Each structure stands twice: as C-alpha cells, then as structure tokens.
Amino acid sequence: MTTHLVNEFARDVRAGLNKKGQKELPSKYLYDEVGSALFEAICALPEYGLTRADERLVRCHAGELAERMASPVTVAELGSGNGRKTRLILEELSRRQPILYHPIDVSAAALRRCQTEMEHLDSVRVVGLQHSYLPGLREAVAGRPPDTHLLVLFLGSTIGNFERPAAQEFIREVRGTLRPGDGFLLSTDLEKSAQQLILAYDDPLGVTAAFNLNLLARINRELDADFKLSQFQHLARYHARERRIEMHLRSTIEQTITIGKADLTVPLRREETIWTESSHKFNPQEVIQLGERGGFRCEAQWMDEEWPFALTLFIAQ
Numbered sequence: 001m002t003t004h005l006v007n008e009f010a011r012d013v014r015a016g017l018n019k020k021g022q023k024e025l026p027s028k029y030l031y032d033e034v035g036s037a038l039f040e041a042i043c044a045l046p047e048y049g050l051t052r053a054d055e056r057l058v059r060c061h062a063g064e065l066a067e068r069m070a071s072p073v074t075v076a077e078l079g080s081g082n083g084r085k086t087r088l089i090l091e092e093l094s095r096r097q098p099i100l101y102h103p104i105d106v107s108a109a110a111l112r113r114c115q116t117e118m119e120h121l122d123s124v125r126v127v128g129l130q131h132s133y134l135p136g137l138r139e140a141v142a143g144r145p146p147d148t149h150l151l152v153l154f155l156g157s158t159i160g161n162f163e164r165p166a167a168q169e170f171i172r173e174v175r176g177t178l179r180p181g182d183g184f185l186l187s188t189d190l191e192k193s194a195q196q197l198i199l200a201y202d203d204p205l206g207v208t209a210a211f212n213l214n215l216l217a218r219i220n221r222e223l224d225a226d227f228k229l230s231q232f233q234h235l236a237r238y239h240a241r242e243r244r245i246e247m248h249l250r251s252t253i254e255q256t257i258t259i260g261k262a263d264l265t266v267p268l269r270r271e272e273t274i275w276t277e278s279s280h281k282f283n284p285q286e287v288i289q290l291g292e293r294g295g296f297r298c299e300a301q302w303m304d305e306e307w308p309f310a311l312t313l314f315i316a317q
C-alpha cells in the first residue's frame, strides 16, 4: 500500500475505534489479498445463496440486457470483485461491438483476478481502476469515449452495505455522473427468514468468521497493531427493524489494543463489539423506488425464486 493509503487506513481505524458508544471499522477494509480470497470462498458456500442467485439472474437475462441497452456501450463496475458474473454480460455485449470495461475496486487482488477472468474475451478491453466507488466512477466517466452509453454495474447486493439513507444518496450521486439513456444494473438481496440469513453470514465451516477476523489481522499487518485473534469472536445478528444482518467482532475478555501507525490505544470491555459490516435486505418495490428517487426509471426487474434476490435495470432519465 502507498503511504497515502496507509495514512487513510490509519485515520479511518482511529475514527471508528474512537467512536463513543458502538465502535466501528469500515467494511471496505475487509478486502485485502486474504479478504478477497476468503470472499470468493464465501461465494462457494452452500449457505451463501446470494452469489448463485445473482449469477442465475445474470446468466438468464444478459441477452435481454444487451438488447435493452442502446449501443455502443462502455461498462463500469462498482466493487467488481473477480468479475465472474460480469463476464456473462460482457460476452453478450461484445457480440455486437468492442467493449471498454472499467472494473472499480479498492482491492488490488480483486482487480488482478478480474483481469484474468476477462482474458479470453477478444473484444473486451479491461482498464481496472483501484479506487473507491465514486472517485473510480468519475475517472471512468472522464475517459468515456464520446457518443457511447455507459452501463454501470453494482452486483452482489453490495448496495446493502450502506445505511438506507446513504444508499439513496449514493444512487443519486451515481446518477449525477451519468447522462440520460445510460444504464445502472443493481443487484439486491431480498428479505428472507432470519434463520436463513444468519446461516449465510455465520457458516458452520467458519469461512465468514475468518473473513471478518482477517480485518484485525490486516490491521496488525499493516498498522502495527497487537490484536490477538483468539480473543475475538465473529458475530452475525439480524436486526429485524432495520432489516439487516450486522457482522461484529466481539471481544471475549477485557483488553487494551495498541495500534502503532494509528497512534492509538483502545480499551475494550468483555463482550464489547466492533461493528464491521451491515447487509441490508430489500423488497422489490423499494428497490424500484430507490432508483426512481435517484433519477432513474426502471427498465426491467428480474427475480430469483430459489433464493429471493432481484436484479434491476435502471435507465437514467
């Protein structure tokens, strides 16, 4: 990591752990080399139905999506990860024209995997942007070839990581970078039983626990901290009123952590938690409203029945 990124990481960690009341760490830091690999393993778990549902929908409707988008198209993807599902979309779009594709991700490891995933697609040029979502999108927009439509992808229900008002604001900001006629394809995990959701985020094999705990290991590695991983437990809980899964790391003893590069000493009580990620769940109608209030119209919405999940195509008004 560059000095600038290390400083930003240290600043965010200091702000999150210094919070009065509930301590927090931003979820984007879950995805370093190890975290991105663990997320791929999570996607293969039988309990984590989201990725398979998303993939079924993309596989089924990529052809229709390509027909509904006016050509020529440039594609930008927010938080692309390894781009495995996106390959199906790019295959369809590139049947008609060469495609410029910008995966945008904070994780260098994810971008490398994504580049490899697209290697065999002859008519797709991949230009990865290691950035946060909006700065990355602005860079993609600045370089968009004249007279092309932009299709922005936000898959994996990653929108669920935002608090609901922030999700609305985020969609508005995405729309603000676009021109009328541009597309926005949004995946959202739908409400389902708390039991099913808890299993998806706290699998018996412990992969999600490792993914969550790796955040502390990463802070140890990159910010000279002394978290003892054996003194923390992964916790996934469903917050019914907010309709979200929360992931926390619970301190099993009273302890004090030192984080050298953040110039920080943090006392933790026994049972105190650090909140690391939220995954909000939606109903199909509210997804359409999110888009419409953000300045889009809903062009199509497709639903998976096996694992309730929606893929919604919006067009900028």
Ligand SMILES: C[S@@+](CC[C@H](N)C(=O)[O-])C[C@H]1O[C@@H](n2cnc3c(N)ncnc32)[C@H](O)[C@@H]1O
Pocket (backbone or CB within 6 Å): 027, 028, 031, 036, 039, 051, 078, 079, 080, 081, 082, 083, 104, 105, 106, 107, 110, 131, 132, 133, 154, 155, 156, 157, 158
């Ligand atoms: C839940 S994963 C989804 C990956 C992929 N889109 C999928 O559907 O499988 C979220 C991805 O977004 C990236 N990410 C998380 N926060 C980000 C941020 N603020 N800006 C850019 N990328 C981010 C992570 O590195 C990760 O690859």
